[in-house]
Amino acid sequence: MRFGTKLDSGWENMKQAGKMSKARVGSSELAEEQQRLILNAIPQMVWSTRPDGYHDFYNDRWYEFTGVPKGTTDGEGWNDMFHPEDQERARSRWQLSLNTGDAYEIEYRLRHHSGVYRWTLGRALPVRDDTGAIVRWMGTCTDVDELKRTSDELRQTSALLGLIGDSTPDLIYAKDNSGRILYVNAAVQQAVGRPPEEILGLTDLDYAPDEAQARAIMAHDRHVIDTGQTLDIDEVYVGPEGGIRHYRSVKAPLRDEDNHVIGIVGVTRDVTKRREAEERERLLTREVDHRAKNMLAIIQSLVNLSRSEDPVSFRKAVTGRIQALARVHGLLSKSRWDAINLKELVDQELAAFAGKNMISRLAGPALRLPPASAQPLSLVLHELATNAAKYGAFSMPEGRVELDWTLEANATDQPLLRLTWSETGGPSVAHPVSKGFGSALISSSIEQLGGEIEFEWRETGLLCVIRVPAGKGIIPEAPPRSPRPPTASPAALAGAVVLLVEDEALIAMEMESMLLDAGCKVLGPASSVEAAMRLISDSRPEAALLDVSLGESDVSFAVADKLAGMNVPFAFCTGYVDASELPPRFKAAMILPKPTDRVELKSVLTRLVTAAS
Structure with missing residues (x-):
C-alpha cells in the first residue's frame, strides 16, 4: 500500500504540473523559475522533454537518486543510466510514444548513486496546446525496487507452494466457514475429476456424486470450525470412475491474524489400497485358521481311525x-x-x-x-x-x-x-x-x-x-515335473556328524531319533542361534539341518552364513515350499519340508554328506 500511494500521488503531481505547463503556453505570467521551484518541491523524480523527446529538465530528486552532475543526462544521456539489458527496450518504448503521442509507461533498472541498479517505473504524458499539438512531455520516475522484489518473492513463493502442493499424492485443500472451497491442489482435482474452476467457490454438496458422503464430510468440517480442534478421521468418497475410495483426513482450523477461525485446512490421504489389503489379510487369516483347523481335524481322524x-x-x-x-x-x-x-x-x-x-x-x-x-x-x-x-x-x-x-x-x-x-x-x-x-x-x-x-x-x-x-x-495346463529324490545310501550316513537346529521340542526329539536311526551322530539339538553358534565353535559338523524360524522373532540365517563360511553343507528344515521364500543368498539351498519322514530325511542327508566329502 505504501508504494502504491507514493506512486499514484507522484503521478498526480506530475499531471498537475503538466496542467500548469499547458496553462503557461499562452501566457508568460508564471516565470520559469517559479515552475522549477514547484517541480523541485515534488517528492518524486520529475523530468521534462521538448516535443521531439530531447530531455532538458530534471528536478532535484533525479540528481539525488542518480548522483550524477546536473546537466549530464540532458539530451540522449538519460538512456545510459539504465541497465544495459534494459536500454534498447526503454529507447524503443520511448520512441513509440513520441511517434504516436500515447502515454509512456515502462519498468526498467535505473542506476542508483550507490552503483546498484534499482527497479523504477517510468511514466510520461504529452502536454498539448489549444490546437492539440504536443508542446512538451512531462514525466516521472518512481523507485519500485522493493515493491518489485517483494512481488517477485511472493510470486515465487506462491509458485513454490503450488508446486509443493501439486507434487504430493495427498489431497490438500482449504475451505471457508461456509464450506466453500478456497484452495485445492492437483490431487484434489484428480480425486473429484474436475478442474479448479469447477471446484473453487463451491461446497462439497455442489459437485459430490453422493449427497450423504458430502454431508458427512461437511459435518466433519463444521466440527473443526465450531470446536477449533484438529480432527483425524476416516472418510469415503465416490471417485470419478464410480468406485468408492477410502480416505484418512486430518483437518485443522484456519485462523486469521486475530486468531479467529475463518475456515479449515485439510490434508487427506487415499488409503483405499491399504483398506483393501487389510480386508484381504483379515479374510486370509480367517481362511488360514479354517484350513489349519480343518487339516488338524483330518489328521485327528486319520490317527483315530x-x-x-x-x-x-x-x-x-x-x-x-x-x-x-x-x-x-x-x-x-x-x-x-x-x-x-x-x-x-x-x-x-x-x-x-x-x-x-x-x-x-x-x-x-x-x-x-x-x-x-x-x-x-x-x-x-x-x-x-x-x-x-x-x-x-x-x-x-x-x-x-x-x-x-x-x-x-x-x-x-x-x-x-x-x-x-x-x-x-x-x-x-x-x-x-x-x-x-x-x-x-x-x-x-x-x-x-x-x-x-x-x-x-x-x-x-x-x-x-x-x-x-x-x-x-x-x-x-502344461505341468512342471518335480525332481525325484535319489535313493539314500545308509553307508554314507554312518558316523556322520549332523548339526540339528530346531526350537520345537517334539519335532527336535523326533528328528534326533531319525538321525540316530540313520547312523548319524547328532550335534545338538540347538533351539536358538546362540546355542547353535556355541556348538559349531566347539565342534565342526559334516552337515546341518536348520529350522528357519526359531522362537518368536529369531531366524537361523546367521547360522547358515557361518556354516557357508566353513564350507559345511546345510538344508533348511521348514514349512516353506521352496527356496524362493528364503533370502536371495539361499536360493540354491536344499529344502527338507515339514513334516518330515525318514525316507526324505535320509535322501537329503545323503546329498549333504556326499557334498561334504
Whole structure:
C-alpha cells in the first residue's frame, strides 16, 4: 500500500504540473523559475522533454537518486543510466510514444548513486496546446525496487507452494466457514475429476456424486470450525470412475491474524489400497485358521481311525498318511491355493517307488486340480501305493504299476476324470475278505468327490478304475515335473556328524531319533542361534539341518552364513515350499519340508554328506 500511494500521488503531481505547463503556453505570467521551484518541491523524480523527446529538465530528486552532475543526462544521456539489458527496450518504448503521442509507461533498472541498479517505473504524458499539438512531455520516475522484489518473492513463493502442493499424492485443500472451497491442489482435482474452476467457490454438496458422503464430510468440517480442534478421521468418497475410495483426513482450523477461525485446512490421504489389503489379510487369516483347523481335524481322524497290529506299523501308517497330506498341502501353498498339476501330484506321491523303476507308465493329459479335488486324490494315491507296497506290485522286484488318466465324455454335459491304476508282476491277489481302513479311506475320498471306484482283483494284480466329475476346476495346463529324490545310501550316513537346529521340542526329539536311526551322530539339538553358534565353535559338523524360524522373532540365517563360511553343507528344515521364500543368498539351498519322514530325511542327508566329502 505504501508504494502504491507514493506512486499514484507522484503521478498526480506530475499531471498537475503538466496542467500548469499547458496553462503557461499562452501566457508568460508564471516565470520559469517559479515552475522549477514547484517541480523541485515534488517528492518524486520529475523530468521534462521538448516535443521531439530531447530531455532538458530534471528536478532535484533525479540528481539525488542518480548522483550524477546536473546537466549530464540532458539530451540522449538519460538512456545510459539504465541497465544495459534494459536500454534498447526503454529507447524503443520511448520512441513509440513520441511517434504516436500515447502515454509512456515502462519498468526498467535505473542506476542508483550507490552503483546498484534499482527497479523504477517510468511514466510520461504529452502536454498539448489549444490546437492539440504536443508542446512538451512531462514525466516521472518512481523507485519500485522493493515493491518489485517483494512481488517477485511472493510470486515465487506462491509458485513454490503450488508446486509443493501439486507434487504430493495427498489431497490438500482449504475451505471457508461456509464450506466453500478456497484452495485445492492437483490431487484434489484428480480425486473429484474436475478442474479448479469447477471446484473453487463451491461446497462439497455442489459437485459430490453422493449427497450423504458430502454431508458427512461437511459435518466433519463444521466440527473443526465450531470446536477449533484438529480432527483425524476416516472418510469415503465416490471417485470419478464410480468406485468408492477410502480416505484418512486430518483437518485443522484456519485462523486469521486475530486468531479467529475463518475456515479449515485439510490434508487427506487415499488409503483405499491399504483398506483393501487389510480386508484381504483379515479374510486370509480367517481362511488360514479354517484350513489349519480343518487339516488338524483330518489328521485327528486319520490317527483315530488308523488300525495296526503293533505300534511301529501304526506309526508308519499314520506318518505316511500325514506325509501325503503335507505334500499336497505344499503344492497347494506353492500355487497359492489356486490349483495344482495332476502329474506333479502323482510324481510326489509315487516318488519313492519311481526311484526303483517300479512304475512302468505314467500317462495322461496335463490337468490342474482345484484344492477340493487335490487333497482327497492325494490320499487315494497314497493308499493305493501303500497297499501295493504291502501286498501288490511294489512288494516284488519284478512288480510294475501303470497309471493313466484322461477326461472322458459323460451322459451329462460334465466330463469325468478317469484314473486307471493297473498292477502287474506282483503276487496273485484275491478279493479281500474284510475291508480295512485304507480301502475305506479310498472309497470315502472318492465318494466325497461325487465319483465312483471299481476294483478288479486279477491274478496278475489289482486293477482300480476311478471316475470323478471333472467340474470347472479341472482344466488343461502344461505341468512342471518335480525332481525325484535319489535313493539314500545308509553307508554314507554312518558316523556322520549332523548339526540339528530346531526350537520345537517334539519335532527336535523326533528328528534326533531319525538321525540316530540313520547312523548319524547328532550335534545338538540347538533351539536358538546362540546355542547353535556355541556348538559349531566347539565342534565342526559334516552337515546341518536348520529350522528357519526359531522362537518368536529369531531366524537361523546367521547360522547358515557361518556354516557357508566353513564350507559345511546345510538344508533348511521348514514349512516353506521352496527356496524362493528364503533370502536371495539361499536360493540354491536344499529344502527338507515339514513334516518330515525318514525316507526324505535320509535322501537329503545323503546329498549333504556326499557334498561334504
